[in-house]
Amino acid sequence: MCKRLLIVDDSPVMRSFVKRSIEIAGLQVDRWLEAGHGREALEKLGVEAVDLVLTDINMPVLDGEGLLRAMRSDERLRTVPVVVVSTDGTELRMARLMELGALGYLRKPFPPERLCLLLEQVFPDWAEERGKELSDVGF
Amino acid sequence: MWDSDPGPAIAEGLSGAAIEMAGAAVEVLETMFFELPVDLVREAEPPRAGLASEVEFSGTRNGRLAVDVEPGMARRLAASFLGREDEQTVTEPEVNLVLLELANMLCGNALSRLEPRGGFQIGAPRPALVTEGGAGWLMVPVESGRLSVRLSFRDEA
Numbered sequence: 001m002c003k004r005l006l007i008v009d010d011s012p013v014m015r016s017f018v019k020r021s022i023e024i025a026g027l028q029v030d031r032w033l034e035a036g037h038g039r040e041a042l043e044k045l046g047v048e049a050v051d052l053v054l055t056d057i058n059m060p061v062l063d064g065e066g067l068l069r070a071m072r073s074d075e076r077l078r079t080v081p082v083v084v085v086s087t088d089g090t091e092l093r094m095a096r097l098m099e100l101g102a103l104g105y106l107r108k109p110f111p112p113e114r115l116c117l118l119l120e121q122v123f124p125d126w127a128e129e130r131g132k133e134l135s136d137v138g139f
Numbered sequence: 140m141w142d143s144d145p146g147p148a149i150a151e152g153l154s155g156a157a158i159e160m161a162g163a164a165v166e167v168l169e170t171m172f173f174e175l176p177v178d179l180v181r182e183a184e185p186p187r188a189g190l191a192s193e194v195e196f197s198g199t200r201n202g203r204l205a206v207d208v209e210p211g212m213a214r215r216l217a218a219s220f221l222g223r224e225d226e227q228t229v230t231e232p233e234v235n236l237v238l239l240e241l242a243n244m245l246c247g248n249a250l251s252r253l254e255p256r257g258g259f260q261i262g263a264p265r266p267a268l269v270t271e272g273g274a275g276w277l278m279v280p281v282e283s284g285r286l287s288v289r290l291s292f293r294d295e296a
Contacts, residue, residue, distance in 0.1 A: 013237050092256065092257070
């Protein structure tokens, strides 16, 4: 049950942090794609399908809101789940991004459990498999 | 009345924005860098020049956040953030990038606490060549050293 994920953030160390957090959560990812801004993300999404996009908001060239708008107006990308990972946790911003169709909002700093919960929402098949594994070892 | 347990005190002698800044600093250091405070956050003199970064913001309020980290601590923070057991494998550019991300997270977290219904544009964090003097610096003592942070608003300058 391997996944393809795209991480969009202008900070390479933050992309690395998100990637490591997902690996620690135990999600099997067979293809990692990365982009430094929304425009680069759209270019990558144009040639390769992904199961989830995790995006920052404040980025040069095209920000997270612009990326979300572009994806929602594109027939092929409209249904791709998007989770926003950002330092901006103001209510107005979160509400606007959810209205634009973000599936979830992860405010930095975030503990690994919060990321896990979001991944379980996005991938219920993985959540079920994970729950079974945890119960098999007595949790 | 508290909706939940407010938890242990993290700061001493602070009020207003400084309390929120202290809370943001402790949360960011604990959650993203696994660094626990070893004492209370207090106001302090401007730091001696360590490795510094800063970020400007505009919107509901305008201002700047500056952060200064002792050099040895900066490498340890970067190693923790990047999941490296050996600090020596962390390069100088990686240390600098982590410090930029640290300023970004401190700023976003502090503003979200201060103005949860506000709207902000947080600029791109950048290295600070000179650490600012003046009042308003907070010192956060953690296991690997001292982090100094200052949140200033342009309308209060």
